[in-house]
Structures are given as C-alpha cells and as structure tokens.
C-alpha cells in the first residue's frame with residue numbers, strides 16, 4: 001500500500017489498488033454568460049480502484065458539475081481528465097459515449113427508471129448501449145438485482161416500487177457490467193431516512209466487494225462514514241481526508 | 251495508455267424496443283396521433299379501390315355490351331331535319347359491308363296506360379315505339395321475364411316493356427299475361443326487358459312490332475333511330491360512311507353516335523372526382539404527419555430525463571435520434587397499416603353492396619404504406635433532431 005497524495009495517512013477498510021481509475025489535473029469548468037459562472041476552479045483529484053469517496057459541499061459548490069465532468073457528460077473548460085485510463089481530451093463524443101457505456105455507472109437522485117419496464121429490464125438497460133443481446137443482459141441483470149437484494153422484485157414494474165427499492169434498482173443498473181467507477185449524485189436525496197440508510201449501507205457493501213464508488217452528497221453524516229471525504233466550496237477542494245480506521249492496517 | 255475503445259452499439263432489437271417505449275407508455279396519445287394517417291391512407295386506398303372496382307365493373311360491362319354498336323338518329327339541331335330518317339334507311343344500312351346487324355326503332359304517336367280508366371295524358375313518361383324483332387339481339391339486351399317480340403306474334407296486340415315502363419305500369423311478371431291499355435286497345439304484355447345500359451331510353455318504352463303498330467295503331471313505320479352492329483375492326487369506317495348511306499342528299503342531318511362512348515365519358519368524370527378525393531386524402535395525410543410531429547416534439551420535451559439517462563448509459567446522439575425517428579416511423583407505419591385495412595374494408599363492403607368485383611389495387615396499398623413511411627420519417631426528423639440536441643447535463647439536473 002502506497003499512500004496517495006492526501007492530507008492524512010491513508011488507511012482504508014479494503015485494500016486500495018494501485019490502479020488509478022480517475023485523475024483530474026487542474027480542471028476548471030466555466031459556464032459562459034455575463035458574468036461567466038466558474039463552477040469548478042482548478043481542481044486536482046485522484047481516485048484509485050476500490051475507493052469509496054464522498055464529495056461534500058453546500059448547494060452550488062460545483063458537486064454536480066464535477067460529477068458531470070468526471071462522468072464525461074460534459075467537458076472541462078481546461079485541465080486534463082482521465083477516466084479508466086482514457087484521456088478524455090483524446091476522445092470524440094462517440095468515444096465518450098462508449099466510455100460511459102462500458103466503464104462508468106451512474107446513479108441519480110431522481111432514479112430515472114423507465115416506466116412500463118420491469119425492474120429486470122431497467123437493470124439490463126445498464127448495458128443497453130454495449131450492443132449485448134437482451135438475453136445475455138438479463139442474465140447479468142439478475143445477478144446485479146441479487147447483489148442489491150431485489151431478486152424477488154425482478155418482474156415488478158420498476159417505477160411502481162418503493163423509493164428505496166427504486167434507488168436500489170438504479171444502483172443495480174449502474175453496477176451491471178462491473179464498470180470501473182460508479183458515480184452517484186445525491187443518491188439518498190429523494191429517500192426517507194430509513195431507505196436512505198439502506199442505500200448507504202448497500203453502497204458500503206458494494207465497495208467492500210471491490211467496486212469503486214464516488215458519492216456526491218450534501219449530507220455530512222453520510223460523508224463522515226465513508227473512507228474518503230472530499231469537501232468542495234466554490235468550485236475548489238477545501239479538504240480531502242481519508243478515514244484512519246482504528247485497528248486497521250496502518 | 252489508451253487501448254482502443256469499442257464504439258457504443260445498440261442492437262437492432264433493442265432499437266426497436268426503445269422506439270416502442272413511447273407508444274407503450276403513452277398509448278391513447280399515440281393512437282390519436284396516428285389517426286390522421288389512418289384516415290388519410292384509408293381515404294386514398296378506399297378511393298383508389300372503389301374507382302378501380304367500379305372501373306373493372308364498367309370494363310366488364312363494356313366488354314359484355316360491346317363497343318361495336320352505333321346509333322343512327324335524325325339530326326336534332328335547330329332548323330335541321332324532321333326527326334325522322336328516310337324510309338329505306340334500314341335497308342341501305344344493311345348493305346354496308348362490315349355491318350352485321352341492323353335494327354330500327356320508330357316513334358309511335360300513342361300512349362300506354364295501366365287500364366282504360368287512367369285519364370289521358372298520365373303516361374308516366376312512357377313512350378310507345380315500333381321496333382324490329384332483332385332489336386334485343388342487336389342491343390345484346392336480356393329479358394327479365396317473358397319473351398321479346400318474335401315473328402310469330404308480329405301482328406297480334408302484344409307489347410314488351412322496358413324495365414322502368416314495367417315498374418310504372420305495375421307489371422312485375424312479363425310472362426303473367428297482364429294487359430295494358432295501349433292506343434284504344436288492350437295489349438297483352440309478353441315480356442319485360444332488363445335494364446339496357448347502352449340505350450336507357452328503351453327502359454321507359456313500350457315496344458310493339460312494326461306490323462302490330464301498323465295494324466292497331468295506324469303507324470307509318472318511318473324509323474327514327476337505327477342501331478347497327480359492325481365488325482369491330484371496321485367500326486370507324488362504318489361510322490364515317492353511315493350518314494351518306496342513310497341520307498345521301500343531306501348527310502348532315504344524320505347523327506351517328508357510339509353509345510359506349512357515353513359510359514366511357516362517365517368513367518372519365520368519375521376519374522376527376524377520384525382525383526379530388528385523392529387530393530383530400532393527401533391533405534388528411536399531411537395533417538396526420540403534422541399531428542405526429544407535434545406529439546413527438548411534446549414527447550421529447552417530456553422525456554428529457556429519459557434522454558439524459560440514455561446519454562449517461564452510453565447512447566450517442568445518433569442513438570437518441572434514431573429512437574425518436576423510429577417511434578415516429580412506427581406510429582406512421584401502424585397508421586398506414588390501419589389505413590390500408592380500413593380503406594380495404596370500406597372498398598370491399600361498398601363493392602360488395604354494388605355487386606362489383608372487389609379490387610384493391612396494389613399501387614394503393616404499396617403507395618399508401620410508402621406514403622406513411624415517408625411521412626413518418628419527415629414528421630420524425632425534427633423531433634429526433636431536437637432529442638439528439640438535448641444536453642444530457644441539463645436533462646439530468648431537472649427534477
């Protein structure tokens with residue numbers, strides 16, 4: 001275990017890989033306008049395979065913008081972004097789509113499940129744009145639903161499930177195909193505290209199984225539980241701490 | 251460190267499924283938006299089908315009646331002629347080489363009534379004519395009941411009625427021995443003719459033989475109309491020599507017509523009406539296309555979240571536009587199929603009710619479906635482009 005460039009001694013509950021899945025270097029993002037909005041102002045961030053990272057900050061601090069840049073849904077104004085070993089600057093829009101289809105999973109506050117489809121098919125949609133046959137995707141979707149504990153809800157219409165279940169379906173959809181990184185934007189934002197707690201625990205379990213996850217939240221309580229916490233304010237990282245697990249490997 | 255990145259792909263079956271989502275989740279709206287296409291295509295298929303079916307009926311009719319019949323009449327213009335042909339016209343016409351059959355008709359100054367109690371003048375528009383015994387054969391007409399005037403009965407007080415005349419005189423069975431009051435005599439009805447498509451004036455006539463007319467009605471026997479059957483190959487030549495043959499001194503006073511031309515002219519008139527209806531169908535299609543485009547644009551706005559999600563799942567702009575284009579295409583195609591089915595059903599029902607052969611022209615079906623496809627593409631283009639241009643980040647921010 002070599003320490004990463006951070007403010008505290010790195011120790012995590014699960015071993016962190018050498019492999020960098022995400023590297024941002026001096027990234028800025030400005031929205032044109034008068035005056036222009038500088039949502040991200042010079043940001044460096046390295047995330048390695050197996051990490052569970054909370055990005056916290058007040059509303060308007062640039063969290064969603066950061067997630068969109070990391071997720072290649074939007075391009076940085078300047079600086080370099082590399083995801084899963086690909087330098088985003090080198091890729092055209094089609095290649096970015098491809099990168100998202102195979103290497104990045106998304107979870108949103110609003111779930112974004114497709115109405116009129118079963119939970120299974122919503123999860124199978126996670127690999128829709130890889131061109132994999134539906135039958136094959138359904139097999140993987142079943143495993144992913146199993147992982148989030150919703151195998152029994154497989155053939156229910158996804159949008160008719162409870163909020164917590166819907167978010168777990170969305171997490172399964174992000175999980176399917178084992179992407180290099182899962183990005184979650186306020187995944188508990190629309191949930192009651194009980195369901196929110198279930199979702200956070202699920203995220204922790206998935207990470208324990210080796211999945212790299214970045215969770216955006218304005219909830220400091222949740223952020224505090226995660227092994228690594230990156231605090232944003234006005235588009236800048238003001239704090240990047242790794243939890244020192246007492247009694248863990250030092 | 252970049253390894254090559256396989257492009258994102260959407261399997262054809264999945265493309266279809268994606269395009270069907272809008273239709274499955276917004277069923278009523280989809281049906282309503284496809285209705286314009288259904289009506290437009292149905293109108294076009296129906297119009298073409300009906301015109302084709304009626305045309306085939308007409309052709310069959312022409313085929314049966316023949317186009318080799320000519321009708322000779324005394325000219326009826328102002329200041330010309332007496333309304334009568336020269337007395338020996340029939341004999342003269344028979345001598346023309348290619349002429350195969352000749353039958354003449356002569357107007358009789360008399361009236362026919364159901365009984366002798368009917369006040370004079372109430373003829374119901376029924377005329378009395380003296381005719382040759384071979385008239386029915388020359389016209390290729392049929393008897394509805396009874397027999398035509400034959401040689402044997404040529405000087406007895408017997409009469410044959412046209413279909414309308416029979417109806418007006420209340421004669422249902424030509425063979426039933428009914429009597430009618432004709433001139434100042436009781437005449438036996440021996441037959442009722444079927445409708446004669448090439449000489450409708452005979453439908454409203456009571457026909458007697460020349461000798462009967464002479465004996466009982468004091469008729470002079472000068473013909474007013476002559477029907478001629480000619481060798482079909484020489485019909486034009488015959489037509490051109492007839493005026494001079496009939497009336498060598500005043501050929502201008504003789505009018506020669508071909509009755510089948512009237513049926514063809516009627517068909518041409520129908521064609522103009524068909525074109526008008528086709529135009530209306532095209533307008534309905536256009537409106538249907540605009541309806542689909544309108545519904546699709548609304549759908550794109552409503553489904554921004556879904557579009558954002560799909561982009562996050564790896565869809566390219568192309569995948570998004572194909573999905574919405576596909577949806578529009580499916581809507582229009584379903585509308586087209588529905589329209590073809592509806593139009594065919596209407597055609598079949600109407601043709602059946604008219605006793606025509608049902609003819610749904612392939613060009614209508616293929617043309618209707620192609621039109622639907624083209625409309626689907628055109629109507630879907632703009633919404634598809636709008637969908638592709640939806641910014642994923644903005645779409646995903648919306649709650």
Ligand SMILES: Nc1ncnc2c1ncn2[C@@H]1O[C@H](COP(=O)(O)OP(=O)(O)O)[C@@H](O)[C@H]1O
Pocket residue numbers: 031032033037038039057058059060061062063064065066
């Ligand atoms: N499309 C945009 N155009 C202009 N300004 C934007 C746009 N998106 C976000 N912003 C601005 O960028 C800043 C950061 O927003 P955001 O990343 O959504 O923050 P957070 O998710 O932390 O609330 C805010 O000031 C916001 O108003």
Ligand SMILES: [Mg+2]
Pocket residue numbers: 063064065
């Ligand atoms: Mg946000």
